Amino acid sequence: MLPIIKTSDVDIIFTLVNHLNPNEKTKEVRQLVSEIQKAKKVTDAAMPQKVIQLNSYFEVKFEKNDQLIAMTLVLPENADLASSKLSLFSPLGVALIGYKEGDRVDWPLPVGRRIIQILKVKNPEAVPVS
Numbered sequence: 001m002l003p004i005i006k007t008s009d010v011d012i013i014f015t016l017v018n019h020l021n022p023n024e025k026t027k028e029v030r031q032l033v034s035e036i037q038k039a040k041k042v043t044d045a046a047m048p049q050k051v052i053q054l055n056s057y058f059e060v061k062f063e064k065n066d067q068l069i070a071m072t073l074v075l076p077e078n079a080d081l082a083s084s085k086l087s088l089f090s091p092l093g094v095a096l097i098g099y100k101e102g103d104r105v106d107w108p109l110p111v112g113r114r115i116i117q118i119l120k121v122k123n124p125e126a127v128p129v130s
Contacts, residue, residue, distance in 0.1 A: 003039040003098020006047040009054050010036055013088070016075065032094045039098050050101035050121045054088065058096065059120040063104070068119075073097065092116075 013036060017029060052058050052073060059070045071086040073096065079087035086093050095107035101121040107114060 001099070001103065003035055004048065004051050004100070005036055005039045005041055005098045006044045006053055007041055008044050009097075010039075010041055012054065012075070026089070028089050028091055028094050032089065032097070035094060035098065048100060049123060051123075052096045052099055052118065052121050053123060054097075055124055057120075057122040057124075058118060060096070061117045061119055063115040063117055 013032065017025070017033060020029065047053065054073060054075065057070070057072045059068065061068050071084045073088055073093055074085045076087045076089045079085050088097060091109050095105055095109065095116060096118065099105050099118055101118050103118045105116045105118070107116060
């Protein structure tokens with residue numbers, strides 16, 4: 001199962017990463033770059049609606065303990081956990097970008113390897129097809 005990332009998000013992420021100082025290129029940033037390199041890249045118009053991308057609202061469940069989390073994936077400068085805005089550069093952000101509603105993602109997090117089930121994804125720019 002490969003992540004799907006729209007080309008405009010790829011451009012934004014690589015521009016951001018290329019402007020980081022070497023000491024800011026954390027393990028998570030390196031993992032994100034690796035995930036993007038292996039991801040299926042699609043045009044913005046071809047991006048499926050239920051895939052986690054920048055500014056996506058998502059709800060996930062950690063299968064080990066049934067913990068539920070609802071957040072919006074944002075650029076690092078907009079992250080604010082008190083407002084449920086999760087940084088793309090966080091371990092969970094790196095794990096989820098490019099995966100879709102219904103996917104189960106097996107990922108090493110700081111608390112150990114976890115299976116994360118994506119329950120719901122909502123994208124603000126997605127327009128339902130009528």
